[in-house]
Amino acid sequence: MSSYRPLHDGWSLTGRDGTAVPAGVPGCVHTDLLAAGLIPDPYLDDNEHRLAWIGRSEWTYRTTFTWSPDGHERTDLVCEGLDTVATLTLNGVRLGSTANQHRGYRFPVRHLLRDGDNELVVRFGSAYAYAEEQRAALGERPAAYDEPYAFVRKSACNFGWDWGPNVVTAGIWRPIGLESWSRARLAEVRPLARADGTVEVHVRVERTTEHTTGHTTGHPLTLTAEVAGVRAEQRLEGRTATLRLRVPEPDLWWPRGYGAQSLYDLSVRLSGEDGGDAWTGRIGFRDVELRPEAFRLAVNGVPVFVKGVNWIPDDCFPARVTRDRLAERLGQAVAAGVNLVRVWGGGTYESDDFYDLADELGLLVWQDFPFACAAYPEEEPFRSEVEAEARRHVARLARHPSLALWCGNNENLEGYADWGWRDRLEHRSWGAGFYHDLLPSIVAELDPTRPYWPGSPYSGAPHLPPNDPARGTTHIWDVWNREDYTRYAAYRPRFVAEFGFQGPPAYATLRRASSDEPLTPASSHQKAIDGEGKLLRGLGTHLPRPETFDDWHYLTQLNQARAVAYGIERFRSLMPYCMGTVVWQLNDCWPVTSWSAVDGDGRRKPLWYALRRAYADRLITVRDGEVALVNDTSEPWSGELDLVRHALTGEPLAKEVVSVRVAPRAVTRVALPPRLATPGDPATELLVARLDEARAVSCYANDTAVAYPQAVWEASVERVGSGYRVTVTAVTVLRELALFPDRLDPDAVVDDQLVTLLPGESAVFHVTTASDLDARALTAFPVLRCVNS
Incomplete structure (x- = not known):
């Protein structure tokens, strides 16, 4: 059997000045310098800009480790991730160079290892310098930002985005170690499972004889695969084999809300006269298909209304993103009613932990290939790099039942068609060959169990306008950039893969990130063009203009929540014509004012709570004189729909009870009776609709036109084991009460x-808190407040 030894200890980091500091591996230069006390936290105040020199510098990682012969024929240095432009030497001998953050590398080193001490050195050049050299050689390409991210295979948002800092990293960002083996090893195991219980286990084997004779012949090997008590065995003479197994009547894997997440342990073993190798992984039996005429995902033949969120890298320094942190963040998605996470194309392929957790939680994964908001060169060395990374990750992720869709890029097809790129390119390559040829051919070859979509937005054919709401996927950004959020009602889309609205992070997050005294709206990192102006304009006539920081913080957070909920409710009410919404965005990578529901410190913004209501399995929404009842469950929803027009004093002015039955996975619309649709005085009345536990409260006018009384309430605070129970009883109407x-x-x-x-x-x-809180402060402004307080 092979043996693996991690090389994560004893590293040092050296810059151009020759000063060495301890280095964490996996890690990166920024976190090493931060740990050594040599730089301030890049996430605080304006430190991002003062630390830009790091990304333009060269860095050297060095370690010494002991080694002694272990009886194996071969030892490889296995690098799971090098960020990005690196040259490796072992005992003074050059092993090779890299220029792709998204790839892994394996170098045979047995012939260079010494009995005793060995020195491994990884020198990182500037990714900035490399990208700029490639741009100069290949010609300028248009992009959403004036940064060279399209000219290096690295996380694009590392160069800054409209929600992220410019912190161009370098380092050994994923595990590195020595693997020793003899005769043969399992170089790749690629299981393809289907809902009928079949699983094809595609195996690629590497033999030591390949490197001594140039041929693949050698001692006969036996390949065995087993799952759910079903076993297959095959004699292996060459390098590749496929074992086919059939599990009778397997328990299927379903996305959350549609069934259980049944997973099976698959084991693969390679054995021969002188040892072997083994692999284990979990798989799930399910089918996923894309019905492109309406962009409708179906799992095991059942159409799924996608209640999705977009995912960006959870930290600019990804080695800090642990499995526990991923579990927390994806758990927040599940708790908000989400059933799909889109791994956006401006970041990276995520870790194995991410997809394992998605499998367990029943979260479908839409996986973008890492291309975003730019024209990308297709010349060498990029074509070969893209092919290598795509082959690696398609094979790596094939076993995960949660993975539902491969997508070629984010917004590059739209950029070429609608953003003036075509004229600026002057016939230079821009990525079309990747999205329409290379990537779909790799997916078809390695992972035919999943659909591929060339990009988002995309309407299904290259000659069609890519961002047509009536076809394929659409991104809606006139809301936020120019239009009031009520414009969502003018859209009748098939599938909305991006839409959103900004709001500031939680108060505690903002307080940690800024040393301003006092805090002001300008204290928050704001990366969007005219972001502060758009936040205030977005309040429109919906909410009053803020006069203080506390008002600004609450009202802009509330407006974000309302805007996104308005869009979700509109699109869900169109089911089954519209079959998906993917909100921009779930998470943040640092403390910033952005479109996220969970801020950069992991705190839930008011949007998160609105998302949970808007993504509830059963939803009531009131718009334009009708009530839409959305039932996203497998059971009918029946009962008495209570519709009451109230005065702001609480007095009922008119009431109707309507017997309703909403079929499973369906929408029923009920027209409001005239005496409920038309108020006597829009400024002093509101409508409440209730069916079972679902409730919607709708005003007849925008809040700025409603004659709210000054808020009055009674509150009590009780200490409980996990924190406090706060009970608030309204004396007057309380609009959008928040704690x-x-x-x-x-x-x-x-x-x-x-x-x-x-x-x-x-x-x-x-x-929930472990601290002793002041009960009076807990129930007073600005901790407890509402629109009319």
Whole structure:
């Protein structure tokens, strides 16, 4: 059997000045310099700009390790990830060079290892310098940002984005170690499982004889695969083999909300006269198909309404993203009702932990290949690099039942068609050959169990306008950039893969990230063009203009939540014509004002709570004189729909009860009776619709035109084991009541926000905290507040 030894200890980092500091591996230069106290935190204040020199410098990682012969024929240095432009030497002998963050590398080193001490050196050049050299050689390409990210195979958003800092990293960002083996090893195991219980296990074997004779012949080997008690065996003479197994009547894997997430352990063993190798992994039996005429995903033959979120790298320094952190973040997605996560194309392919967790949680994964918002050169060395990385990751991820879709790029097809790229390119390559030829051919060869889509937005054919809402996937960005969020109602899309609205991070996150005293709206990192202006313009006539920082923080967070919920409710009400919404975005990589529902410190913004309501399995939404009842469950939804027009004092002015039945996975619309559709006075009335536990509160006018009384409530605070129970009873109407305990304890979390109460109604908030909080402060402004407070 092979043996593996990680090489993660004893590393040092040296810059041009020759000063050496301890280095963490896996890690990167920024985190090493930060740990050594040589730089301030790049995420605080304006440190991002003062540390830009790091990405334009060269760095050297060095370690010494002991080694002694272990009886194996071969030893390889296995590098899971080098970021990005690197040259490796062992005991003074050059092993090779790399220029692709997305690839792994394997170097045979047995002939260079010494009995005793060995020195391994990894020298990183500047990714900036490399990209600029390639740009000069191949010619300028248009991009969304004036950065050379299209000319190096590296996370594009590392060069800065409209939500992310420019922190161009370098380092050994994924595990590195020595693997020793004899005769043969399992170089690749690629299981392709289907809902009928079949699994094809494609295996590629590497033999030591390949490197001594140039041929693949050698001692006969036996290849065995086993899953769910079913076993297959094959004699192997060459390098590749396929074992076919059939599990009778397997328990299927389903996305959350549609069934259980059944997973099976698959084991593959390679054995021969002088040893062998083994591989284990979990698979799930399921089919996924894309019905492109309407861009509708179906799993095991059942159409799935996608309640999705876009995922960006959770940290600019990815070695800090642990499995526990991923579990927390994806758990936040699940708790918000999400069933699909789109791994956006401006970042990286995620770690094995990410996809394992998605399998367990029932989260479908839409996987972009890492191309975003730029024209990409197709010349060498890029074509070969793209092919190598794509082959590696398609094979690596094939076993995961959660992986539902491969997508060629983010917004590059739209850029070519609609952003003036065509004229600026002057016939230079821009990536079309990747998206329409190379990548689909690799997916068809290595992973035919999954659909491929050339890009997003895309309408299904190269000659069609790519961002046509009536076809394929669409991205809606006139809202936020120019239009009021009510414009979502003018859209009738098939599938919305991006849409969103900005809001600031939690107070505690902003307080940590800025040393300003006092905090102001300008204290938050804001990377979007005219972001502050758009935040204020976006309030429109919906909410009052803020006069203080506390008002700005609450009202812009609330407006973000309302805007996104408005869009989701509109698109869900169109089911099954529209079969998906993917909100931009779930997470952040640092503390910033952005489109995220969870901020850069992992705190849930008010948008998260609105997302949970808008993505609930059963939803009531009131728009344009009708009530839409959305039932995204496998059971019918029946009962008495209560419709009540209230005065702001709570007095019922008109009431209707309508018997309704909503079929499974369907929408039913109920027209509001005239006496409920038309108020006596829009400024002093509101409508409440309720069916079972689902409730919607709708005003007849925007909040700025409603004659709200000054908010009055009664509150009680009770200490419980995990924190506090806060009960609020409305004396007057309370519009969008929210509790922000992180203002008192940065680690405090509340279970609900943005609750509208009529006089006499109560809400109970559970605050989780290990700290002793001031009960009076917990129920007073600005910790507890609403629109009319």
